[in-house]
Amino acid sequence: MMEKIKKIGVMTSGGDAPGMNAAIRSVVRTCAFYKIECVGIYRGYEGMIEGDFTNLNARSVKGIINKGGTFLKSARSKQFMTKEGRKKAYDNLKAAEIDAIVAIGGDGTFTGALVFNEEYGFPVMGIPGTIDNDIFGTSHTLGYDTALNTVVDVIDKIRDTASSHNRLFFIEVMGRDAGHIALNVGVGAGAEEILIPEEDLGLERLVDSLKRSKQSGKSSSIVVVAEGDKTGRNVFELKDYVNEHMPEYDVRVSVLGHMQRGGSPSCFDRVLASRMGVRAVEDLMKGKTNLMVGLISDKIAVTHLEQAVKGKSEINQELIRVSDIMTT
């Protein structure tokens, strides 16, 4: 018979995302509700390897639901990729009598959790936390909604300068492998063009489209570019290319960078984090493991971690069509 879970470890790993604190809070309070002990693991797998743990109770997580980042801190651990690192982590978890882990993070975090489970049979549940929204098995990862709102706000501001000076702006947003942020903020902020890793627009088409916009009476333009876009040129090279082919345009570049990852989580992310944390703990209590808690058709649902890692979060084709029509 399965042993009752008495102590759960919670950690955040990989790039931080708004809503991670809210998810930790939810895991801790759900544990308290069910009278399970909860331990915070600092800096993700790094803290696991070093035994950097802290006991958490319902009051330890007060006042954090509205805070960006993660108070448990985060890291991308190279040591955990080694057998020796994982052995140390296992020994520390055992010594602290931790029976299961809730890992909040992205692809890399879940891959680590899977390997660990395979080697040591350690129960793990994943909660997707990354602004990129690039995880299969959930329509929204934690932090994504907040990042969209942050970026739209900034693009609105840049638009003021673009239109005052009749300029063309290339704005680089995060998403090294996924264009979800770029596509959504592009539509939300009324960008003239959106370049994403999933579709290769081609440089000629870009210039043609910008020329058409100018001929149709537009005096300024915004082009949103995802970090990992497929043109093979970064925003500065894109600027040079357009300068060369459209010398009449005054072109500027704005790389938004890490400001997209910070800030107070949106209400949506706080609520999602709260729902996900409850489900993660309750599933562990039922003896489940190797699952990721996600949001599918607005319902909390689980996906096997392996599928979450291997599956592809498809770009919304309807949104591409909407964007094409909106830029007429």
Ligand code: F6P
């Ligand atoms: O995965 C989230 C993300 O913000 C990506 O969009 C970005 O490419 C990457 O992290 C940046 O990572 P770092 O903070 O390690 O530079």
